[in-house]
Amino acid sequence: MGAESEPVSDSSGGEEPTKEPNADAAPDTAATEESAPAAESVPAAEESAPRVPGPEPIHHEDAEGNPVGALRTPSGHWKTPSGRVKTDSGRWVQQSNATTPKGPSQEDDLQARVDWYLNEPASVPGRIAEVVIGLLILIVVGAYALHTVEEVPEPIKVMCVTLEFVVSIVFLIEYLVRWWAKRFSIRYLFTLMAVIDLLAILPLFIPGLAAAKVLRLLRVLRLLRLTESQNFFFGEVRKDHLIVLRILTTVFCVVFITGGLIFEIEKEVQPGKFRSMFDGIYFAVVTLTTVGYGDLTPQTMKGQLVTMVMIMTGVVVFPWQLTNLARALLEHRNKLEVTCTHCGLQHHEADASHCKACGFLIYQEYAG
Numbered sequence: 001m002g003a004e005s006e007p008v009s010d011s012s013g014g015e016e017p018t019k020e021p022n023a024d025a026a027p028d029t030a031a032t033e034e035s036a037p038a039a040e041s042v043p044a045a046e047e048s049a050p051r052v053p054g055p056e057p058i059h060h061e062d063a064e065g066n067p068v069g070a071l072r073t074p075s076g077h078w079k080t081p082s083g084r085v086k087t088d089s090g091r092w093v094q095q096s097n098a099t100t101p102k103g104p105s106q107e108d109d110l111q112a113r114v115d116w117y118l119n120e121p122a123s124v125p126g127r128i129a130e131v132v133i134g135l136l137i138l139i140v141v142g143a144y145a146l147h148t149v150e151e152v153p154e155p156i157k158v159m160c161v162t163l164e165f166v167v168s169i170v171f172l173i174e175y176l177v178r179w180w181a182k183r184f185s186i187r188y189l190f191t192l193m194a195v196i197d198l199l200a201i202l203p204l205f206i207p208g209l210a211a212a213k214v215l216r217l218l219r220v221l222r223l224l225r226l227t228e229s230q231n232f233f234f235g236e237v238r239k240d241h242l243i244v245l246r247i248l249t250t251v252f253c254v255v256f257i258t259g260g261l262i263f264e265i266e267k268e269v270q271p272g273k274f275r276s277m278f279d280g281i282y283f284a285v286v287t288l289t290t291v292g293y294g295d296l297t298p299q300t301m302k303g304q305l306v307t308m309v310m311i312m313t314g315v316v317v318f319p320w321q322l323t324n325l326a327r328a329l330l331e332h333r334n335k336l337e338v339t340c341t342h343c344g345l346q347h348h349e350a351d352a353s354h355c356k357a358c359g360f361l362i363y364q365e366y367a368g
Contacts, residue, residue, distance in 0.1 A: 115181035130226055133174070137222050140167040141256065144216055148263065148277040164216070165204075172201045196221045217260040220253050240328040247321045254317070258310040259284035265303045288314045338362055
């Protein structure tokens with residue numbers, strides 16, 4: 001019993017009780033040191049787990065912690081080429097899932113702000129500009145077609161001509177403002193949309209020439225600007241829905257332009273058949289749909305040439321756009337609703353284990 005009571009009651013052996021806490025402290029320190037690498041080794045455990053081969057996570061960042069290749073927009077937000085946007089909280093998400101940019105920063109000059117408002121469909125001013133431009137295009141197109149109808153009273157025809165002139169002035173002001181917002185860039189003048197805008201205002205400077213009638217028909221091409229982004233008018237549309245809108249817009253533009261050309265060419269030779277532009281549109285629809293009733297046929301060489309161009313356009317352009325639509329539908333159908341926690345991309349392939357945008361691990365497949 002004395003041997004059992006020595007470790008507790010012996011005051012002279014105080015060295016042993018003082019050493020015991022030190023001996024216990026060493027394992028505690030070791031346990032603390034072991035716990036830190038254990039927490040840091042969690043990602044390593046994820047990487048060592050069996051998974052489907054895929055791209056390694058991307059960690060290329062600049063001095064500010066932004067992905068390499070990201071650019072600052074005029075609104076002050078960072079955006080990558082793949083469409084990821086840095087939110088106010090500092091998280092990188094896909095643009096479709098990010099909060100709508102509030103607008104250009106106070107540091108931007110007036111030109112940068114105007115350029116942002118004119119080209120940012122997600123902003124309220126940008127959507128208002130799109131709606132106004134779309135309505136003006138439809139007004140000028142309808143006024144041009146209505147002016148060709150003989151049954152329309154003369155005062156209404158005069159009003160149609162006035163509307164065309166006023167809308168053309170608005171288009172001219174818009175063209176100059178867009179060029180000014182681009183800081184009078186020469187490169188901007190050769191972009192597709194800038195060329196279409198220029199063709200829409202040229203009839204103001206050559207009203208008496210025959211080419212002005214053709215250029216007036218080309219104003220309808222300005223509708224293509226409205227289908228550039230998925231932020232369409234007052235909401236965001238899916239990719240396949242945007243392709244459908246592009247197809248419908250292309251069909252409308254081709255029918256309107258070719259129908260107007262046929263009318264302007266054939267009305268002098270066949271005034272009894274091509275009485276208004278609506279007869280030309282009727283001929284274009286019947287021809288593009290390969291119905292071919294035969295009640296209206298071009299008699300001039302120019303009309304036959306326009307008809308051949310119309311048919312070739314329908315053979316080449318429409319199947320190409322329908323192929324893009326089918327590809328978008330299949331792409332959306334074969335993807336799962338799996339959201340990447342790193343970049344916010346929502347749709348991934350069924351067999352993907354890593355995000356295709358950032359390479360971050362989205363889920364793992366374990367054997368057994």
